[in-house]
Amino acid sequence: MIDVFEMSSEGKYTQRIEIHKLRDGDNLILGFSIGGGIDQDPGQNPFSEDKTDKGIYVTRVSKGGPAEVAGLMMGDKIMQVNGWDMTMVTHDQARKRLTKKNEDVVRLLVTRKSLEDAVRHSMTR
Numbered sequence: 502m503i504d505v506f507e508m509s510s511e512g513k514y515t516q517r518i519e520i521h522k523l524r525d526g527d528n529l530i531l532g533f534s535i536g537g538g539i540d541q542d543p544g545q546n547p548f549s550e551d552k553t554d555k556g557i558y559v560t561r562v563s564k565g566g567p568a569e570v571a572g573l574m575m576g577d578k579i580m581q582v583n584g585w586d587m588t589m590v591t592h593d594q595a596r597k598r599l600t601k602k603n604e605d606v607v608r609l610l611v612t613r614k615s616l617e618d619a620v621r622h623s624m625t626r
Contacts, residue, residue, distance in 0.1 A: 515580060518609045520571040531599060531607060532566020533559050533573055538592030548576045556580075557587050557595045559611075574613060581610035 522529035537546050539555045548558040559577040562569050579587050582598045590598070599607060 515610050515612045516572075518571050518573050518611055520567050520573065520607045520609065522605050522607065523567050524605075529600070529602065529605065530566065531568055532563040532570075533568035534561040535579065535592070535595055535599070536560040538595055539589055540591040540593075548578070554578075555589075557590065557592075573609070573611070577609075577611040577613045579609055579611055581608075583608050 520531055522531055524530075535557050537543070537549075537555060537557045541555065543549050543555050544552045546552070546554065546558060548554075548560075549556075557579045559568075559573055559575055559579065562573055562575050579595070581587055582595070583604065585598055587595055587598070
């Protein structure tokens with residue numbers, strides 16, 4: 502598999518991740534948890550480097566779950582969910598976008614510190 506990195510409007514490298522939800526009865530499982538949002542205290546976000554970032558971050562990834570299988574990692578910042586901008590949403594708005602019952606697949610656009618490092622490293626070879 503070849504990873505495709507894109508440059509976001511914020512000047513960060515991003516990666517597209519597609520998660521196929523796991524059906525468990527009436528529940529659809531993604532296998533990860535989020536933190537952050539414009540209604541949360543960014544000082545409490547361990548992934549915000551300058552403690553002012555109110556973005557949505559992945560705080561936990563279940564081992565062997567759909568998110569881990571898709572390549573999502575703890576600390577990833579979620580920029581989009583199925584094309585919807587996630588940079589200025591509340592925690593609850595983000596949760597609702599991710600857990601829509603009528604969507605079996607979630608397409609994320611994420612950025613992570615290691616993506617930037619990997620691209621920089623590949624450019625210096």
